[in-house]
Amino acid sequence: xxxxxxxxxxxxxxxxxxxxxxxxxxxxxxxxxxxxxxxxxxxxxxxxxxxxxxxxxxxxxxxxxxxxxxxxxxxxxxxxxxxxxxxxxxxxxxxxxxxxxxxxxxxxxxxxxxxxxxxxxxxxxxxxxxxxxxxxxxxxxxxxxxxxxxxxxxxxxxxxxxxxxxxxxxxxxxxxxxxxxxxxxxxxxxxxxxxxxxxxxxxxxxxxxxxxxxxxxxxxxxxxxxxxxxxxxxxxxxxxxxxxxxxxxxxxxxxxxxxxxxxxxxxxxxxxxxxxxxxxxxxxxxxxxxxxxxxxxxx
Amino acid sequence: xxxxxxxxxxxxxxxxxxxxxxxxxxxxxxxxxxxxxxxxxxxxxxxxxxxxxxxxxxxxxxxxxxxxxxxxxxxxxxxxxxxxxxxxxxxxxxxxxxxxxxxxxxxxxxxxxxxxxxxxxxxxxxxxxxxxxxxxxxxxxxxxxxxxxxxxxxxxxxxxxxxxxxxxxxxxxxxxxxxxxxxxxxxxxxxxxxxxxxxxxxxxxxxxxxxxxxxxxxxxxxxxxxxxxxxxxxxxxxxxxxxxxxxxxxxxxxxxxxxxxxxxxxxxxxxxxxxxxxxxxxxxxxxxxxxxxxxxxxxxxxxxxxxxxxxxxxxxxxxxxxxxxxxxxxxxxxxxxxxxxxxx
Amino acid sequence: xxxxxxxxxxxxxxxxxxxxxxxxxxxxxxxxxxxxxxxxxxxxxxxxxxxxxxxxxxxxxxxxxxxxxxxxxxxxxxxxxxxxxxxxxxxxxxxxxxxxxxxxxxxxxxxxxxxxxxxxxxxxxxxxxxxxxxxxxxxxxxxxxxxxxxxxxxxxxxxxxxxxxxxxxxxxxxxxxxxxxxxxxxxxxxxxxxxxxxxxxxxxxxxxxxxxxxxxxxxxxxxxxxxxxxxxxxxxxxxxxxxxxxxxxxxxxxxxxxxxxxxxxxxxxxxxxxxxxxxxxxxxxxxxxxxxxxxxxxx
Numbered sequence: 001x002x003x004x005x006x007x008x009x010x011x012x013x014x015x016x017x018x019x020x021x022x023x024x025x026x027x028x029x030x031x032x033x034x035x036x037x038x039x040x041x042x043x044x045x046x047x048x049x050x051x052x053x054x055x056x057x058x059x060x061x062x063x064x065x066x067x068x069x070x071x072x073x074x075x076x077x078x079x080x081x082x083x084x085x086x087x088x089x090x091x092x093x094x095x096x097x098x099x100x101x102x103x104x105x106x107x108x109x110x111x112x113x114x115x116x117x118x119x120x121x122x123x124x125x126x127x128x129x130x131x132x133x134x135x136x137x138x139x140x141x142x143x144x145x146x147x148x149x150x151x152x153x154x155x156x157x158x159x160x161x162x163x164x165x166x167x168x169x170x171x172x173x174x175x176x177x178x179x180x181x182x183x184x185x186x187x188x189x190x191x192x193x194x195x196x197x198x199x200x201x202x203x204x205x206x207x208x209x210x211x212x213x214x215x216x217x218x219x220x221x222x223x224x225x226x227x228x229x230x231x232x233x234x235x236x237x238x239x240x241x242x243x244x245x246x247x248x249x250x251x252x253x254x255x256x257x258x259x260x261x262x263x264x265x266x267x268x269x270x271x272x273x274x275x276x277x278x279x280x281x282x283x284x285x286x287x288x289x290x291x292x293x294x295x296x297x298x299x
Numbered sequence: 300x301x302x303x304x305x306x307x308x309x310x311x312x313x314x315x316x317x318x319x320x321x322x323x324x325x326x327x328x329x330x331x332x333x334x335x336x337x338x339x340x341x342x343x344x345x346x347x348x349x350x351x352x353x354x355x356x357x358x359x360x361x362x363x364x365x366x367x368x369x370x371x372x373x374x375x376x377x378x379x380x381x382x383x384x385x386x387x388x389x390x391x392x393x394x395x396x397x398x399x400x401x402x403x404x405x406x407x408x409x410x411x412x413x414x415x416x417x418x419x420x421x422x423x424x425x426x427x428x429x430x431x432x433x434x435x436x437x438x439x440x441x442x443x444x445x446x447x448x449x450x451x452x453x454x455x456x457x458x459x460x461x462x463x464x465x466x467x468x469x470x471x472x473x474x475x476x477x478x479x480x481x482x483x484x485x486x487x488x489x490x491x492x493x494x495x496x497x498x499x500x501x502x503x504x505x506x507x508x509x510x511x512x513x514x515x516x517x518x519x520x521x522x523x524x525x526x527x528x529x530x531x532x533x534x535x536x537x538x539x540x541x542x543x544x545x546x547x548x549x550x551x552x553x554x555x556x557x558x559x560x561x562x563x564x565x566x567x568x569x570x571x572x573x574x575x576x577x578x579x580x581x582x583x584x585x586x587x588x589x590x591x592x593x594x595x596x597x598x599x600x601x602x603x604x605x606x607x608x609x610x611x612x613x614x615x616x617x618x619x620x621x622x623x624x625x626x627x628x629x630x631x632x633x634x635x636x637x638x639x640x641x642x643x
Numbered sequence: 644x645x646x647x648x649x650x651x652x653x654x655x656x657x658x659x660x661x662x663x664x665x666x667x668x669x670x671x672x673x674x675x676x677x678x679x680x681x682x683x684x685x686x687x688x689x690x691x692x693x694x695x696x697x698x699x700x701x702x703x704x705x706x707x708x709x710x711x712x713x714x715x716x717x718x719x720x721x722x723x724x725x726x727x728x729x730x731x732x733x734x735x736x737x738x739x740x741x742x743x744x745x746x747x748x749x750x751x752x753x754x755x756x757x758x759x760x761x762x763x764x765x766x767x768x769x770x771x772x773x774x775x776x777x778x779x780x781x782x783x784x785x786x787x788x789x790x791x792x793x794x795x796x797x798x799x800x801x802x803x804x805x806x807x808x809x810x811x812x813x814x815x816x817x818x819x820x821x822x823x824x825x826x827x828x829x830x831x832x833x834x835x836x837x838x839x840x841x842x843x844x845x846x847x848x849x850x851x852x853x854x855x856x857x858x859x860x861x862x863x864x865x866x867x868x869x870x871x872x873x874x875x876x877x878x879x880x881x882x883x884x885x886x887x888x889x890x891x892x893x894x895x896x897x898x899x900x901x902x903x904x905x906x907x908x909x910x911x912x913x914x915x916x917x918x919x920x921x922x923x924x925x926x927x928x929x930x931x932x933x934x935x936x937x938x939x940x941x942x
Contacts, residue, residue, distance in 0.1 A: 057826055058796075076610070076612065078617070206893065207892055207893070210896040210898075232826050235898035236898040275830075276827045276830055277855065278830075278856060278859045280858065280894065497739050498735075498736055499739060499741055501734070502734055502806070505701045505702070505727065505732050506727070506753060506809075506810070507754065507758060508757065516745075521742070521743065
């Protein structure tokens with residue numbers, strides 16, 4: 001099995017639907033002492049092959065949203081209402097919230113995969129990288145032969161920029177950046193149509209971060225999967241996203257192309273977020289340096 | 300490195316800003332530290348406290364209201380009757396009266412050993428972990444040795460070594476304390492080491508606090524739930540160990556405890572003779588008291604690990620939500636908290 | 644007014660792997676000065692040694708070699724128990740630096756009492772309220788009664804700042820003070836520190852991995868890499884005209900809102916080898932020096 005490029009170029013197969021994921025009026029509540037609505041009536045559409053940035057600060061609900069979309073949320077979180085529909089490129093629509101357990105298991109990772117926050121610590125410490133990659137394959141592609149599995153694991157690892165020789169390494173023998181790449185490789189193995197990445201580069205050095213981002217964009221260009229990229233780092237999203245959704249207190253307050261968000265922000269919170277990141281080489285933003293307050297003009 | 304979060308899944312515990320904002324919005328008054336540390340009154344806790352309370356009450360004031368347990372009568376082994384609620388022993392002594400005094404004896408020993416063992420474990424565990432270095436290694440080795448030595452045999456040996464005349468309540472208590480403090484000290488040591496590395500302890504040192512105050516004022520209060528839990532364990536273990544000792548005839552010679560009652564019941568062939576009123580009540584009291592203490596410990600566990608509390612509340616709410624046919628939003632707090640966000 | 648002079652500060656850790664012994668030079672011959680009214684930024688990634696320097700300056704760790712000299716205006720040296728009255732620290736994690744068991748009042752009153760800044764309970768209480776007002780925590784009386792978990796991250800960090808200033812500290816070591824705060828609150832807290840610095844003429848060491856805030860907030864920047872200072876100079880010079888390969892790398896790698904829409908996928912890979920250059924560039928003297936302090940080249 002080789003990794004396919006743009007499926008639309010295949011010719012004989014029907015054109016896959018332009019939207020790959022639809023979320024409609026999703027509401028998620030945390031049932032604790034004083035119940036908290038973490039996600040409030042969120043609706044969004046993810047186009048095929050698009051990088052959608054989901055920006056917001058702690059507690060805005062972005063991670064809860066990501067988990068709820070593929071039903072990974074755990075008590076005390078509960079989906080109260082809403083619909084999540086996955087538009088497969090060939091098999092029609094799937095209602096994710098009503099899938100049975102077995103169907104959900106088959107769906108996960110095959111059509112939609114996820115790179116978690118702190119994913120670097122999600123590698124099993126007692127087995128090799130190769131074993132973990134092949135584990136995914138034995139679970140979801142039971143018909144593959146051993147040699148094919150081995151080759152696929154090696155080629156995907158190479159794809160994310162890790163040398164094949166690292167297949168036999170254990171998790172602790174790899175640096176943080178490499179572990180993150182292995183996690184991304186694992187997420188790519190089954191050629192999903194959607195990848196959800198939750199703060200994948202937050203705990204990494206800024207230099208390594210940039211290298212990983214470069215890989216992600218390059219892979220997206222090559223394999224045409226859609227990405228929901230969740231982070232609080234707005235400048236990062238501005239560089240790599242096609243569209244950006246700004247989340248505040250469980251709601252999406254603004255959703256627009258990256259260029260528009262930067263040049264022409266509408267919502268006051270978006271403006272505030274933008275104004276919180278001083279430009280490295282440009283003018284001083286809303287910083288007080290010598291007693292002069294420039295915060296009145298934030299754009 | 301921004302926003303380091305070691306967990307890989309979101310949980311309400313990771314959004315303290317949100318909780319603070321919600322509390323703000325509801326206008327909650329700040330509660331004092333101790334008040335906030337108390338467990339919530341669940342059915343488990345109420346049951347546990349009732350059991351402990353009832354038995355403790357029985358042990359404390361029971362002896363004032365019962366007959367003299369040492370009076371020997373001619374009636375011999377007799378079943379419960381109007382005169383003797385729980386019947387009599389083979390020497391005609393009133394079982395109910397004996398039970399009251401025995402409960403008091405067991406409680407005394409339980410409490411004594413609990414306190415002694417906790418003090419010992421606190422000393423070797425907390426102090427060693429805070430000082431670190433050689434002292435920590437030495438204390439740790441010391442407690443590991445005591446941990447490895449089998450408890451009951453050691454108690455039996457020491458007990459047997461001490462002549463019966465000198466085997467009073469205090470001696471037994473000390474023996475039980477010495478053999479029982481080690482496990483608890485390991486737990487306290489681990490907790491202290493975890494707390495010691497926290498920023499607020501470093502901050503206290505940077506502020507200029509002396510070591511003694513750092514331990515007493517910064518570390519100890521955060522150890523209270525664990526200490527309480529260990530104390531409860533120690534009491535349970537002490538009562539059971541003492542019962543075991545007494546049953547073997549190595550118990551305190553001059554006082555009467557539930558264990559000694561069982562010992563005499565065994566010697567008086569209570570089981571073969573079918574005299575259930577002699578051995579079941581003391582056994583039952585031990586079991587019920589242990590159960591009560593364990594239930595209290597479960598509640599303390601919820602304080603030590605707040606996620607247990609959240610899990611319980613979730614189950615409760617889900618039941619309520621399933622029963623309700625109406626909109627599940629009835630209990631949800633409106634989250635228009637943009638104001639409190641920017642005000643921080 | 645208090646100044647700190649750090650000369651050739653080093654911290655070595657001995658790592659034992661079985662029978663092998665390795666020395667890890669966490670901090671290697673670092674020298675710098677902190678003077679009243681100036682902010683010096685110490686910039687570096689994780690593992691660069693910057694936190695170790697903070698811990699040594701606040702006397703939580705003992706240096707392996709080198710000297711930390713604290714002097715008053717008139718030249719008298721400060722040492723022993725008085726040290727802590729002059730040098731204080733703000734910790735990185737606002738959720739961990741306050742004891743959950745004690746009230747806010749306790750946190751600020753203790754240093755006041757320990758360093759004899761007030762006499763008697765009434766005066767101490769008054770001063771606590773004053774300090775809370777000073778860091779914009781109002782209403783002070785209400786805040787003083789609260790406990791840490793009832794405050795947001797930004798509020799807690801303000802308490803931490805108030806606590807640091809309570810003993811009358813003249814030198815403030817801020818170890819990544821805003822890294823763990825929400826993005827939109829960071830500027831407020833940094834502005835607060837700037838204001839307090841102006842009002843009290845403090846000497847501030849601002850430790851961070853974020854180049855942008857380092858540039859806007861400080862007068863001088865020291866770039867740290869693997870325990871050594873590789874570049875030092877006025878903030879604008881170091882950022883806009885970086886000389887050392889590592890500094891150039893940091894500047895390139897930082898996400899910049901001004902670069903929105905840049906095609907990240909086609910960037911060339913970083914040259915990691917060039918970062919092994921262990922010499923230091925000083926913008927003030929325009930000289931390259933090696934680890935021992937000898938001048939290699941003047942530019």
